[in-house]
Each structure stands twice: as structure tokens, then as C-alpha cells.
Amino acid sequence: MADNGPVLALVGATGAVGTVMIDIINGRESVPWGEIRLIASARSAGKKITVRGEDLTVIALSPEAFDGVDVAMFDVPDEVSAEWAPIAAERGAVAVDNSGAFRMDPEVPLVVPEVNAEAVHNRPRGIISNPNCTTLSMMAGLGALHREYQLTELVVASYQAVSGAGQSGVDRLYAEIAAVAGKAVGEKAGDVRAALEAAGLVQSESPFPAPMAFNVVPWAGSLKEDGWSSEELKVRNESRKILGIPDLKVSATCVRVPVVTTHSMAVHATFAREVTVEQARKLLGAQPSIVLVDDPANGEYPTPAEVVGGDPTYIGRIRQALDFPNTLELFVCGDNLRKGAALNTYEIAEVIVTQA
């Protein structure tokens, strides 16, 4: 550790999540980082970015770039992380990886600080993984409930924002909305697709497999065995690992919706012990990273457009299932770029240096 404080590297500094990460670093004072080092592909090297009032120059990814680094946060595609996180670890940094490359590696902890901060210390490979953004949106709330009531079953349906597919997803939705605006499409099959094509928006060039304007698409990620999507299996496997419940029963259906940023989830959660709505409200309301928005009589429930850009998880629509014992229904919204990606990664970095 450098004399004037730990050194933090950000790999992928110029990407969508990297940009949010710099926002987060600029907004927090809790760790007195000695140096912040911005790393990106050779193509972006030389670019200047202002961090904590200082103009920093982005340097190219190389083994030497990690020399002297205490914590290296990776916001890059899976294959870049797979190659470079071990190199950063070899050079002495703790790699905190936001890709899917290491999440299910038994030697790599998968961490949500509110739920399992202590897991950061058991990192034989020098790598810690940040969960998938969809799973992450639920973890603060479910982790708190699990500690008290012991979670046994989860049935989840997601309403996922297009920014989960990166900047190209955001650009595509904006372009599609511009193409359909003012047109009465959405009332006959294929009219939305035709309007997009008339505007030069070819479906095969979209990051999504179907139109997103005036539509929802029950697909995210790649095809895995038996018709499941990779995103749905991540929700199952990562929830089990983070919560430390290897036999947690999970079924998820992941659906993309025309929202820019902030994932929402309808969660049906069953516990081993009885839990009332009042108990759940009290417990969730006491969590520093959760905001309860749960007063339907006054039109108060979380919606993505009303909570996007914030750090907390927003939870509302808490109901006792009428026919399922020990079961709560919740509607959860979390900014998939902040807590769902950059913020949680940064919080892991903070835990590493403050609880070292």
C-alpha cells in the first residue's frame, strides 16, 4: 500500500459501467485512496477523465499497469476479465470483477457487502466477483429477510432495463422510441417492427432479439440447457451462492422491458419461519441500503423511472401471499448500473481496504 493511501485501479474506465464508477468515486469520501489509476484498451489510452477534481490520463491495459495497485476493479467483457483479472492478482492487486467470468468459481467469493462482506477475506485466487445485476437487485432485501426468517423458495419475474445490454441497448431503445413516436403502431402484429424498419432500424442489428418499443421480450442472455436463459440460471445460482443456501429453490423468468435503466423484479419469497408484512416492513426499512416505498393508498410504490440514478434498492408492494404459508410478495427496483454493477463493485473495494 502506498504511503499516502491504497491504490485503486479501474479497468474499463471508458465503458458504460466505468463511467458510472467514476461518478461514484467522485461522490464518495469514505476511503482516502492514494492514487486512482484509469485503465482501458489501447484504443482509449491517452484520454483524459476528471476524477476527484484531477485530470487523469487513461493508460493502456498491460501487466505493468497493475504494479503497485491494491485493488483493481474490472468493468469489462467476460473474456477480458478472464484473461486479465488473474494477471492483476499475480501482480499483487485484489481483482474485483464485474463480469460473469468467475462468479461460479468455488475459489472466488461472490459478494454483496450487506449480505456476505466477510466472504471477501477468503479469496485464494486473489479475485472477488460482483454478481449479475438482476440477482443483485434483490440481494439486499432478501439477505436481510433471510437472516431473520430463513429463505427457502424464490419465484421471480424480472422487468429488465435495456442498459443491462450495455450502451448499445440504450442507444437502440432511444432510436426505436424516436422511430415509433407519433405513430399509432402496437395494435397489429408486426406494425412496430415495420415502423422500425421504415426508419432504417434493422432487427438483426439490434442487441435485442425483437423490437423493444411498445414491447416486452421474454429473453435475456444466451440459451442454456432445457430452454433456460443464462440470465435466469444466474439468478438461481448466484442467489444460492451469495445467500449461502445451496439448496434454495429458485425459478426465474427474465424479461426485457422498454425502460432505460433500473431493473425491477416481482418476487415471491417463501421462508422457513412465519413473517408478517409488518415485520418485513420494519426489518427492510431499517436497512441503510433499502428505501421502502410502500403506500399504495397514496400511489406509492417503486417504479424504475422514479428511482433510477439512486444507490439504494427500492422495495414496495409488500403483501402476505394469501394461499402460500410464510410467503411474501415484493416489488423491487434497483439501478442496474449503480448497485447492480458499479456501486457494488466499488463497495467491495472499500470493504477490502477498510476491513483488511
Added chain:
Amino acid sequence: MADNGPVLALVGATGAVGTVMIDIINGRESVPWGEIRLIASARSAGKKITVRGEDLTVIALSPEAFDGVDVAMFDVPDEVSAEWAPIAAERGAVAVDNSGAFRMDPEVPLVVPEVNAEAVHNRPRGIISNPNCTTLSMMAGLGALHREYQLTELVVASYQAVSGAGQSGVDRLYAEIAAVAGKAVGEKAGDVRAALEAAGLVQSESPFPAPMAFNVVPWAGSLKEDGWSSEELKVRNESRKILGIPDLKVSATCVRVPVVTTHSMAVHATFAREVTVEQARKLLGAQPSIVLVDDPANGEYPTPAEVVGGDPTYIGRIRQALDFPNTLELFVCGDNLRKGAALNTYEIAEVIVTQA
């Protein structure tokens, strides 16, 4: 019954569902209706509408309007149905009501012809109810599976189109989309709402409690006990009544999405008997009113913008739940104005006269 065929009345002929109904009447030849009588409020009386190539004049709602009518279909608000369906029945018509006024009345059958057509004959009040559109979207598929495998539990999350809130919902979504088009809103809390207000779209004048553009809203209907929405309780109570399973376990979360027409549902359905994906596909694929769209390897799953305007229910994403025995996951899309409202009502009318 008139000599030249049964007389069909349509009450609410000039409304959103009434308009779709006339479309359906024009497209079907199965019943040789002797006369079709269009009825609406006094305000719309005198209007001409072409039905089966004939210009018909809309007449005002009155007790005498039902004289000689065999079947009177009601596509009007609850309070209008509550008053006028019994009057139609007194005048000798069978009233088929698409409102919520009579659905849970034990003396009024709640009918989906594919599931419980025989129930039309047991109508002590002379009234038959058409289910809520959200419930209806799932019934053809779940009814077929229930007959073979005995449904015991349902966990449902909906993705409901704005036209479920009537023409004002459609108008509002189109206006909101026009107001946000070309603007990078949706990345900070409240930006969508501000963009709408800047365009003169005041939230309190919307049929929805929050912005619909770039948003999803976990609310439909009115507030009932313990935080449940009326829409969520309808899914539970109407599913039980239609399927004839009084102790069916149901939990629903109803969410409005920025789709014009066609409701989608993520359905987690548990059965008393084991059912494989292959068995479910074969059974569902054999139903005349169901279209299977289930080949994710080729990007084939139902999405509302790609199936809207059609009569069938579209089902895809059929998966065996990994951790729940005898449980299937399904994604279901159904046009909420057609099968979800006008079509099912019309099909009930057909059953009444063809199976009399």
C-alpha cells in the same frame, strides 16, 4: 328467436371493446344471426356503423331496446352493466357481460368456452360473465393443462398493456411516447415525469398513477385489503371459479408496461401430477385456440408487439422448474381486447345459441 335467426345485441357498440367486437362479428360466419342490434348511450344514438356490409344505426339504451333480443353482449362500465344486464335478462335476452359487475356472483357463470362451456347452461339470473382480461390470457392454456395434470398452484407476474385501461390509456401512452422521443430521459429519477410535464402532460390527468413511457408501474385497478390490487385478486378469484378449483393457490403481481395492446404473463404453474415440457408442448400445441411459439434457439418466443391483433393465446418459454416438482414455467401473450374481452364475450354468445 326470430324466424331468420337469433337476434344479437351489442351494448356499448361505440366503445373501445365494442369496436373490436364489430370487427370480430364482421370476420366470423359461424352463427347466422338474424339481426344485429347496436346499442349505446343516448349520446351515441343515431351514429351509423357498418356491420356485415350493412349500415346499422346505433339505438339508445332503454328497456325496449332488448325486446326480441336473444343474446345481449355488454361492453360497458361496471355500473352500467349492474343496472342494465338484469333488465335485458327480464326482457328475455341472455346477457353476456364483460364488466366486473357479476363475475363473482354465485348465480352467474364465469365462462371461457375452451374451459367450461357447459357452465353457460346454468344461469339462474339470465346473466353470464366474461372474465377479466388478465385472467383470460392464461385460461385456455391452464385449462388444458389442468384437465390432464390437475393444477394446484399458480404464481403469476403480469406485463399488462395500457389498453386494459381503455382508450384513454392508449391515448396517454402515445402522447407520452411522443413527449419523450428524441430525449435522453430515463437515466435520472424524475426526468421522465419532468419531460411529460414540459410537454403539458400532467400526471394527475393520466389514467395511470405514474409515467408509462420508459417505465413499468406495479399497479392495476383499485386498492383492496392488505395491499392487494383489485386486478391481483381478480386473477386469483376468477381463475378459481373458471377452472372449478376453489382451493387453487394463487399469488399474482400485476404490473402495467408501455405496451399498447396484448397482456403477457410469466406463469409458474404447479400440478398434482408430473408433467414434462414435451407433454405440455404436445397438449398445448393441439388446442385450437393456442399457438405455441417456443424455439428460443431461433429467437422464437411470444412478444406482445408480434402477436397483437390475433385471436389465439400465444405460449412459449415452456420450462420445467428446476427446483419445484411438477411445475412448469410459461410465458403467455394474449390480446386483451380480443380474446381478453370482445372475442371471449362473442364466443360465449355463440355457445348460447349453438348449444341451446
